[in-house]
Amino acid sequence: MPALDLTADPVALTAAMVDVASVSGDERALADALEQALREQAPHLEVLRSGETVLARTRLGRPHRVLLAGHLDTVPIADNVPSRRADGVVHGCGTSDMKSGDAVFAHLAVALAEPRHDLTFVFYDCEEVEAERNGLGRIEREHRDWLDADLAILGEPTDGTLEAGCQGTLRVEIRTAGRRAHSARSWLGDNAIHRAGEILARLAAYDARDVDIDGCRYREGLQAVRIGGGVAGNVVPDECVVTVNFRFAPDRSAEQAVAHVRELFDGYELTVTDLSPGALPGLSAPAAAEFVAASGAPPRAKYGWTDVSRFAALGIPAVNYGPGDPNLAHTREEHVAEAAITACADVLRRYLAP
Template sequence: MLQLDADPIALTSALVDIPSPSHEEGAIADAIEQALRAIDNVEVQRMNHTLVATTSRGLGSRIILAGHIDTVPLADNVPGHIENGVLYGCGSVDMKSGMACYLHAFATLANHPDLRHDLTLVCYEAEEVAATFNGLAHLQESHPELLQGDLALLGEPSGAMIEAGCQGSIRLKVIAEGTRAHAARSWLGDNAMHKLAPVISRIAAYEAREVEVDGCMYHEGLNIVHCESGVATNTIPDEAWMYVNFRFAPDRDVDAAMEHMLAVLDLPEGVHYEVSDAVPGARPGLDQPAAADLLKATGGQFRAKYGWTDVSRFASLGVPAVNFGPGDPSFAHKKDEQCPVEMISEVSEQLLQYLTGGGSHE
C-alpha cells in the first residue's frame, strides 16, 4: 500500500512507478483510494477514477488540494529513477510530484492538532486529454459543492513558487471558401487562400497587450497556430482554413475576449469562423486572506500563470485558486521528464507550514 505519510520524494517515486496514462488511471486510483481509506475520520468518495477525500473538523475554513493523476503516454520512462538529485520518469513533474506533496500533507495533517483549515483532497482523472473527459470538470458539473472552499491549490509544476491565476484561451477555426479552377485560367476561379491574406496580415501586425491584474503581469498573444489549403499544385484552392488562438489576461471574460478577437480579425466577405475552444481565465485571487497566508509561508514569491490550467474551474465557482507545485513545467511531457528532489521537499515543507500556521507536524 502507498505510504502517504512517508517522505514525499519516496511517495513521488512510488506514484511514477504506477503507469497512469489518460484513460488508464484505474491502478493508481485504486492504490490512492486504499491508502486514503486507511486514514481515520476522513470521508472518501470515488467517481470513476476521480477521488475526493475530506476532513470535517469544523475548523471554520477549507483548503482544497487538487491534482490530476493521469499522464501523457509513456515513452520508455517508467519506472522512474533518481540520479544526481533529480527524479526522472513519466509524470515526475506533471504532476505526480505535486500530487505526492498534497497526498502527504493530507495524510499527515488530517488528524493533526495543529491543522488550521479543513481539507478537501481531489485526485482527478483525464486532465491530459480533451476537456470532455476531465474528472475535475465532471465534478464541477455534477458535484460543485465538493469543490467549495476558501482557496484551492492545484499541484501543477510551478518551480516551487506560486503561479497565480491563469490566462483564458479562445481557438477559432477561420474558414474561407472560393471556387476551384485550373491555375492556367485562375480568373475562372476564386482563390480561397487569398481571402485569408488580409486576416493573416492583421494577426501578424497585432501588438499584444501586457496588463497587470491583482499584482501579476500577464502578456496576451494572438497567433495563427495551424493553416491549410490546396488541392494540387496546378489548381486554385476552393477552401482554406486556419486555427487562430487568443491567449487573454483574466481581466477579460470570454465574451469580451471574443469581441476583441473578432474586431482584430475583421473577417471579410466569404470568410467565416467556428469556435473550436473557449475557456475563461482566472484572476490571481492573492488578495484573499487564505492566499495571503500561503504567500507568507512560501516567502512571498509569485508570478502570473501564462498558460491555462484547471484553476479556472475553481474561479468559475467563486473559489480563488493558485498553481503551486515542484518542478520546471518546461520538462512536462518530455521523454526526459524530471523534477529536482529538493523542490519536492521544499514544496512539501511549505505546504505543511501553511496548513498548520507554522506549527509542528512531527
C-alpha cells in the first residue's frame, strides 16, 4: 500500500495522490492509503470506511459543522501518471479535477485538530461516471447522518474562486412525425426532418433568462445538442428527433423546468431523458457568509452541474471551491499551479482555524 504523509505540504501531497492511480471504479488503492493515513495521523477524527469512500469527522460540540467533500476518482489516464513537477506546476491526471482539492482537504484534516467549526471530510468514489454509482448517493442511503452540515464545500476546480450553487440540467427528445415515400415521388410523403425546422426556429428565437441570486448571476441556456432522422438515401423520412439541453437557474425546480420546456414546444411529442435539479447558493446562511468573507473575493455562479445539488436537496447550503482550472479537467495536459494549491489551503485554514 502506498503511504501518504498528510502532514506534508499540500503541493507534495497532490503529487503523491496523483501517483496512486484511481480511475473510476478502481479507487481502492487510494482509498486504502487515505484511510490508513487518517487513522494513524489524525487521532482526533472519527473515521468510517464505506466501499471506496473514506469519511472522517470531529465531534467537538461546535455550534456549526462544515463538510468538505472531494471525489477520489479520475477519468482514464492519458499517459499522464506518474505526476511531474516543473516550474511551479504539478502535472498529471487528476491534478485539477480534483486531487489538488483532495490534498488540501486531507492536509487540513490532520492540521486542524481544534477547528473553529466541527468538520466532516468525505472522500468519495465514482463521481466521473453514471450517477447511480456515485459514492455520495451510497452515503446518503447508508450513513445519512454523516452528511449533516451547515455548509458543504466541494473541492471541484474553480481557479480558487468561490462558485456558489449550480445550474440544473434537463435533456429532452422532441419528435416530429411524417410519412415515408420514395424520394422520386416526394409529393406522396411528408418529410419529418423538414418539420423539425419549426423546433429549430423556436430555439433560435429563445430569449434566455439572467437571474441574480445572492449576488450571483446565473445565465440559462436552451440548445439543440443532437438531431437524428432519415431512413435511406432514397426515402422521405417519417421521423426526426431533436435532443435539447436546458441549463436552468436554480430558482426553478426540476418540475418547473420541464413545464417551461413543454410550454415552449407545445404541439410536439416530448420525452424527458435526463433531469437533475440545480442548487441555490444559500450564501446568506451564517457559515456560508463567513466563508465568503474569508475567501476575500466576490462569489460567482457555478455554470454546470456538480454534486452541490445533492447537498442542496438535503437543505444544506453548498459551494464549489478548489485550486484547479476547470478548463483543464479531463485533458491530457491537465496540471495545477503550486501557488494555487497553497492559496486555496491558506483561505480554508483562515476560515476554519480558531
